[in-house]
Amino acid sequence: MxxxxxxxxxxxxxxxxxxxxxxxxxxxxxxxxxxxxxxxxxxxxxxxxxxxxxxxxxxxxxxxxxxxxxxxxxxxxxxxxxxxxxxxxxxxxxxxxxxxxxxxxxxxxxxxxxxxxxxxxxxxxxxxxxxxxxxxxxxxxxxxxxxxxxxxxxxxxxxxxxxxxxxxxxxxxxxxxxxxxxxxxxxxxxxxxxxxxxxxxxxxxxxxxxxxxxxxxxxxxxxxxxxxxxxxQLVGLNLYRGTADGTTVTLTDGGTITLAEPASGPVHVAFPPTAVSLYLEPPSGSPRNTWPAVVTGIEQHAHTVRVRLDATPTGPADLLADITPAAVADLHLTPGQPLHPTLKATEVHTYPV
Missing domain, CATH: 3.40.50.300 (P-loop containing nucleotide triphosphate hydrolases)
Structure with missing residues (x-):
């Protein structure tokens, strides 16, 4: 019944x-x-x-x-x-x-x-x-x-x-x-x-x-x-909406994200905060998503530290990155600090809106 x-x-x-x-x-x-x-x-x-x-x-x-x-x-x-x-x-x-x-x-x-x-x-x-x-x-x-x-x-x-x-x-x-x-x-x-x-x-x-x-x-x-x-937020993912054209997603709120696998049309873009790395200078090496950003918030989360960033206009707004307390010390993180978050295209998942 x-x-x-x-x-x-x-x-x-x-x-x-x-x-x-x-x-x-x-x-x-x-x-x-x-x-x-x-x-x-x-x-x-x-x-x-x-x-x-x-x-x-x-x-x-x-x-x-x-x-x-x-x-x-x-x-x-x-x-x-x-x-x-x-x-x-x-x-x-x-x-x-x-x-x-x-x-x-x-x-x-x-x-x-x-x-x-x-x-x-x-x-x-x-x-x-x-x-x-x-x-x-x-x-x-x-x-x-x-x-x-x-x-x-x-x-x-x-x-x-x-x-x-x-x-x-x-x-x-x-x-x-x-x-x-x-x-x-x-x-x-x-x-x-x-x-x-x-x-x-x-x-x-x-x-x-x-x-x-x-x-x-x-x-x-x-x-x-x-x-x-x-x-x-409940499941701890970065989530954005945009329009995919091949391996590029143009985000609804501005900026772009590069994908490893091509997609087409309106999509959700999701990836975990642990997939985001933070650098003081633009990193060199294999191609990946890299944007200039500003730290907007720092929160302690159990054994990690969650960093909020604004990477507009070239990247996503309200970007979350989870890093270790040691990384916080190395970066000397403070609100308003400029950084270069990076995201490997292979860590990004898309699915239809």
Whole structure:
């Protein structure tokens, strides 16, 4: 049974227009900047916001179709894990997991037995009597997931499920969540702003900007072929648009880039910041892309330093280069400094607009 959602919601000047399908066993991640409409989309699926127009169906069951049909959250076969988990602090972990079952009419003993089974599944059987306030962030996340799955939902909705965790915990919990999702036979919609969460957990990405889908596909496809500046920044690529004529691309915003393989017509041009080398003087040697540029920004990124440059009018604007701290010292980098970034044509990838 396919979950189909044609979501149309207006809130003041903001309009959400999103078509979404999720197959059984599939994890779809909604990824986008703050205010893109991700959480609004999730809340419409959960029944917390009614559609202004459109339709949500699970096979033949209609969940929302204005103005005739609207199923409240308790009448939708869903499980929800919110960003802050929303566990009941006055209940034990066992009672938290059993809550959804009890709310659906399951008798107390059966609900507790099923809750205990789910706590064991997520590795927390020893915490059955523990209150949520005594749990770590990772443990609370697993209890919330167990509570959502205990009702055997057809659709699992995850709203930034790892956002409340510290960096040291996230890696472990992300791996655990991935294992649980791989065993879940229902449909999962994951809302996140973290590209790593999306890349690791999702089978398919749906990128939303300003309430609209701007790109979707498998994580590897999106990572290698971004179609907007936002997506390029997420996956760490330089991205430009232009018109190719043989091995030369004339960029839309000015400048040119030389290719190793000829292309034709409107194209996206993409390459990683690590492919850009920086020199104080124009380098000699094999032909490649070389432009005079000015340093516009310097940012520390883990073990590398990201340098922003403006190479207009002969090259691209907002050019990113990743170099080592040692290279920063050798170049004596400062904002406003003139440099000569170079890019090998073999490092440049193009694909149709």
């Amino acid at each position: 396919t979950l189909y959602a044609d979501l149309r919601v207006s809130r003041g000047a903001f309009d959400l227009a999103l078509d979404l399908t999720v197959e059984p066993g599939e994890v779809v991640a909604l990824l986008g900047p703050n205010g893109a409409g991700k959480t609004t989309a999730l809340r419409t699926l959960a029944g917390l916001i009614a559609l202004d127009s459109g339709r949500i169906t699970l096979e033949s069951a209609v969940w929302d179709e204005p103005p005739r049909t609207f199923r409240t959250p308790d009448r939708r076969p869903i499980g929800v894990v919110f960003q802050d988990y929303l566990l009941f602090n006055h209940l034990s972990c066992l009672e938290n997991v059993a809550f959804g079952l009890r709310a659906r009419g399951t008798d107390k003993q059966t609900a507790r037995l099923e809750a205990a089974r789910w706590l064991d599944t997520v590795g927390l059987s020893d915490y059955a009597r523990t209150r949520p306030r005594a749990l770590s962030g990772g443990q609370a996340q697993r209890v919330a997931l167990a509570r959502a799955l205990a009702t055997n939902p057809e659709v699992l909705l995850l709203d930034e499920p790892l956002a409340a965790l510290d960096a040291s915990t996230t890696l472990h919990v992300r791996a655990e969540l991935g294992q649980h999702l791989s065993r879940f036979e229902g449909r999962t919609v994951l809302v996140t702003h973290d590209p790593l969460d999306a890349m690791v957990l999702a089978d398919r990405l749906v990128i939303i900007e300003n309430g609209q889908v701007v790109q979707q596909g498998k994580p590897t496809e999106v990572a290698h072929r971004p179609r907007t500046d936002y997506v390029a």
